Amino acid sequence: MVIGIIGENCSGKSTLADRIQSELGGEIVTGKDYLRMAKSESIAAALFRKKLEQAVNGAHLIYVISEPAQIGLLPERAVRILVTADLETIKNRFRMRMGGNLPDPVEKMLERKHGQFDSIACDFRYNGASEDPTALCQALKQRL
Numbered sequence: 001m002v003i004g005i006i007g008e009n010c011s012g013k014s015t016l017a018d019r020i021q022s023e024l025g026g027e028i029v030t031g032k033d034y035l036r037m038a039k040s041e042s043i044a045a046a047l048f049r050k051k052l053e054q055a056v057n058g059a060h061l062i063y064v065i066s067e068p069a070q071i072g073l074l075p076e077r078a079v080r081i082l083v084t085a086d087l088e089t090i091k092n093r094f095r096m097r098m099g100g101n102l103p104d105p106v107e108k109m110l111e112r113k114h115g116q117f118d119s120i121a122c123d124f125r126y127n128g129a130s131e132d133p134t135a136l137c138q139a140l141k142q143r144l
Helices: 013-024 033-037 041-056 068-073 087-097 104-113 134-142
Strands: 002-007 027-030 061-065 079-084 124-127
Touching (some): 002 013, 013 061
Parallel strands (some): 002 061, 002 079
C-alpha cells in the first residue's frame, strides 16, 4: 500500500507517518529524499515512480509530502491523507523548531502557504493538532 501523507510544514505529517509505520510497517520517504536514487532528478523521479507503483500491491511505502508538486508522484491507487493544523499551531511548532524564534519572513511564508492543500482530493482528513491517530490507523488496516 502507498500512503501519501500531505500537508503543510509542522502540521503533524512526520508524527503521523511514524505512528502509521509502527502500526503497519513500511518505509517512510519524505519530500525529495527520492533524489538520492540517482544523480539526475528526472531519472530519480522515474525510479521513485516505479518504486511507488510496485508498492501499491506490495510492501507499504509512506510518502510524506509538503510541496504541491510532489502530489503528482503518487500513483492513482495511493491512499491520500490530508493532515491539517490551525495556523497558530503551525507557527508555534515552527518557532520551537527554530529555537524559539520565528523570523517575520518565515511567519509571512507560513501565512501565505496556510491552506494550500485544503482543496485536494483525499481519502482521509486528519487534524495533526488535535486528533489521535488510532482510528485512522485502524481504518488503514481495514484497507489491507
